Amino acid sequence: MKIIKTTNEMRSLALEEKISEKRIACVPTMGFLHEGHLSLIKRAKQVADVVVVTLFVNPTQFSPNEDFAQYPRDLQRDSELCLAAGADYLFAPSAEEIYPAGYNTEVTVKGVSELFEGKFRPIHFNGVATVVAKLFNIIHPDYAVFGQKDYQQTLVVKQMVRDLLLGVEIIVAPIIRENSGLAKSSRNTYLSDEQKTQALVLSQSLKLAADAIAAGETKSAKINKIMHDNIEKSAFSKIDYACAARAKDLTEPEEFAHGEEVVLLIAAYLGKVRLIDNCLVTIK
Numbered sequence: 001m002k003i004i005k006t007t008n009e010m011r012s013l014a015l016e017e018k019i020s021e022k023r024i025a026c027v028p029t030m031g032f033l034h035e036g037h038l039s040l041i042k043r044a045k046q047v048a049d050v051v052v053v054t055l056f057v058n059p060t061q062f063s064p065n066e067d068f069a070q071y072p073r074d075l076q077r078d079s080e081l082c083l084a085a086g087a088d089y090l091f092a093p094s095a096e097e098i099y100p101a102g103y104n105t106e107v108t109v110k111g112v113s114e115l116f117e118g119k120f121r122p123i124h125f126n127g128v129a130t131v132v133a134k135l136f137n138i139i140h141p142d143y144a145v146f147g148q149k150d151y152q153q154t155l156v157v158k159q160m161v162r163d164l165l166l167g168v169e170i171i172v173a174p175i176i177r178e179n180s181g182l183a184k185s186s187r188n189t190y191l192s193d194e195q196k197t198q199a200l201v202l203s204q205s206l207k208l209a210a211d212a213i214a215a216g217e218t219k220s221a222k223i224n225k226i227m228h229d230n231i232e233k234s235a236f237s238k239i240d241y242a243c244a245a246r247a248k249d250l251t252e253p254e255e256f257a258h259g260e261e262v263v264l265l266i267a268a269y270l271g272k273v274r275l276i277d278n279c280l281v282t283i284k
């Protein structure tokens with residue numbers, strides 16, 4: 001596995017692979033890899049000849065009050081994990097490589113970016129769309145694999161790919177969880193052992209709502225209340241959202257139709273740590 005730090009080198013190596021008719025899959029990450037990331041690399045290997053993992057803690061997707069500075073970083077550990085998972089290239093550029101001095105262009109995806117995460121993290125998806133577009137322009141992958149863990153992000157990226165005719169097939173891989181049910185996340189390193197137990201309220205709340213849907217509930221207010229009530233009586237201090245929405249576009253009807261695919265989305269604070277989780281369910 002090659003570790004690459006510059007866009008020029010990454011661009012020419014990816015081009016060489018394409019000339020040799022290799023199919024490239026890209027796995028964008030912010031590093032501090034865990035089994036969730038490794039599952040994306042494995043999925044990428046199933047569909048492509050060459051896997052490029054990107055590792056970039058993208059400054060433009062963090063607001064000034066967020067955790068950019070303390071976000072965990074460990075390139076040595078990440079490169080060992082990437083190698084073991086079978087990646088061919090690890091692209092770990094500096095901020096200057098991705099955002100050359102005086103850069104003045106960004107990608108805005110309207111609509112789906114403005115809901116849920118977009119309301120609470122207003123610049124977040126601009127940063128995500130911009131960096132993903134840049135990575136695609138450097139690597140020109142045939143496929144890119146993203147995790148369902150960041151469900152709204154997958155919709156934003158798919159919309160951008162359609163709108164900008166980027167020609168990259170977006171693959172969404174399932175959420176990998178601890179045995180306890182806690183969704184794996186690089187940010188779980190911020191949690192104490194006690195908080196990791198308290199954080200199970202998120203996956204439990206999703207399950208309660210999913211069970212209600214399986215038992216025939218179709219009204220969004222009732223589904224949302226089940227999640228809110230369960231989180232409010234827990235150690236979580238603030239709920240940004242705990243909502244059911246249409247999986248295809250995150251719109252929120254008063255009542256879901258039979259057979260409709262729904263995503264249950266939660267973002268909430270445990271102490272200072274903001275955690276997200278979600279699950280997909282089909283209305284009976």
Ligand code: AMP
Nearest residue numbers: 029030031036146147149150175176184
């Ligand atoms: P991040 O490094 O947190 O930006 O995540 C990079 C990619 O890994 C994104 O597509 C995430 O959705 C995905 N990812 C993060 N956590 C998980 C998880 N627990 N299971 C599956 N994919 C994940």
